[in-house]
Amino acid sequence: MATVLQLPATRIADDLAMKDVDAWDSLKHMELIVSVENTYGIELSFDEIVAMQTVREIKRVLRHRGVTS
Amino acid sequence: MDLNGKKVIITGGVGALGRSMVDGLVSDGAAVTVFDINPQEFDSLMKAHPAVGCVECDVTNYDQVLAASAGYHQQFGAPDIVINNAGILYSSPLVKISAGGIEKHDVAMWNKVLSADLSSVFYVTVCFVEKMIAARTRGVIVNISSVASSGIPGASAYSAAKAGVNALTAAWAKELGPLGIRVVAVAPGFADTQSTHAATSARALTDTVSKVPLRRLAKPEEIAEGVLAAIKNDFFNGKVFELDGGLVL
Numbered sequence: 001m002a003t004v005l006q007l008p009a010t011r012i013a014d015d016l017a018m019k020d021v022d023a024w025d026s027l028k029h030m031e032l033i034v035s036v037e038n039t040y041g042i043e044l045s046f047d048e049i050v051a052m053q054t055v056r057e058i059k060r061v062l063r064h065r066g067v068t069s
Numbered sequence: 070m071d072l073n074g075k076k077v078i079i080t081g082g083v084g085a086l087g088r089s090m091v092d093g094l095v096s097d098g099a100a101v102t103v104f105d106i107n108p109q110e111f112d113s114l115m116k117a118h119p120a121v122g123c124v125e126c127d128v129t130n131y132d133q134v135l136a137a138s139a140g141y142h143q144q145f146g147a148p149d150i151v152i153n154n155a156g157i158l159y160s161s162p163l164v165k166i167s168a169g170g171i172e173k174h175d176v177a178m179w180n181k182v183l184s185a186d187l188s189s190v191f192y193v194t195v196c197f198v199e200k201m202i203a204a205r206t207r208g209v210i211v212n213i214s215s216v217a218s219s220g221i222p223g224a225s226a227y228s229a230a231k232a233g234v235n236a237l238t239a240a241w242a243k244e245l246g247p248l249g250i251r252v253v254a255v256a257p258g259f260a261d262t263q264s265t266h267a268a269t270s271a272r273a274l275t276d277t278v279s280k281v282p283l284r285r286l287a288k289p290e291e292i293a294e295g296v297l298a299a300i301k302n303d304f305f306n307g308k309v310f311e312l313d314g315g316l317v318l
Binding site: 044045 | 244248
């Protein structure tokens with residue numbers, strides 16, 4: 001996430017939300033989604049993509065998909 | 070991409086170029102649905118291709134596109150391929166000098182051409198890409214551009230619209246590529262169709278043919294073959310496939 005959003009890794013906390021980060025616009029969101037899919041070898045549904053607008057939600061979706069690391 | 074079984078939307082599918090594309094797509098096993106403003110041509114199309122779906126739709130009208138795309142989605146889900154082929158040909162100089170003085174390019178025709186050749190591409194694509202992304206469909210958008218996108222004298226509106234189509238192709242390829250949706254354009258030169266002959270004077274057409282190194286107009290099926298090639302090649306993206314016989318070099 002830090003790489004895609006070009007943020008310091010220290011800023012990637014559970015509360016970090018799309019609405020609070022200028023660089024995290026809809027295009028960056030798509031880039032983030034593709035990066036997550038490629039990293040974990042999964043294909044996210046549209047509902048999951050829409051839901052993943054905070055770090056906490058991203059973690060929740062990934063846990064739900066069985067991603068543990 | 071293998072076309073067999075792929076769901077394809079093509080706008081303007083009953084015209085000469087569109088019909089050639091439909092023939093090629095059906096031959097390759099695609100499930101084709103035509104969006105066209107001319108329902109009187111649907112019977113002859115369906116006689117030749119009984120499995121092809123036909124939807125009456127004016128693609129210059131966003132509300133009609135929205136309703137037609139929703140109807141398609143309800144029945145078939147998201148398409149795999151969208152071909153933005155509908156459009157009109159129109160030639161007029163910016164100013165016409167005649168015995169009566171100087172006559173300006175008609176503003177209503179400017180708006181009509183931009184609506185038919187550029188806005189329609191946006192309307193259709195935005196409606197179907199929404200469905201494709203929601204279904205995570207990895208597909209292709211094909212925009213039919215033209216050799217006129219480089220600027221043809223006497224065709225301000227058409228040239229501007231097609232240049233706009235090329236710009237949309239590049240912008241959308243960058244936006245949608247990460248999601249697995251390719252966006253490509255095919256730019257025919259002058260093709261041997263009724264609409265070409267209707268929009269271009271015989272003298273201008275003879276002059277144009279003399280500038281084509283192959284010294285002839287394109288056959289509609291040659292343009293259709295280019296469209297199929299652009300769809301099938303999975304690494305062709307964001308670019309304009311120029312099929313003009315070498316007219317612009």
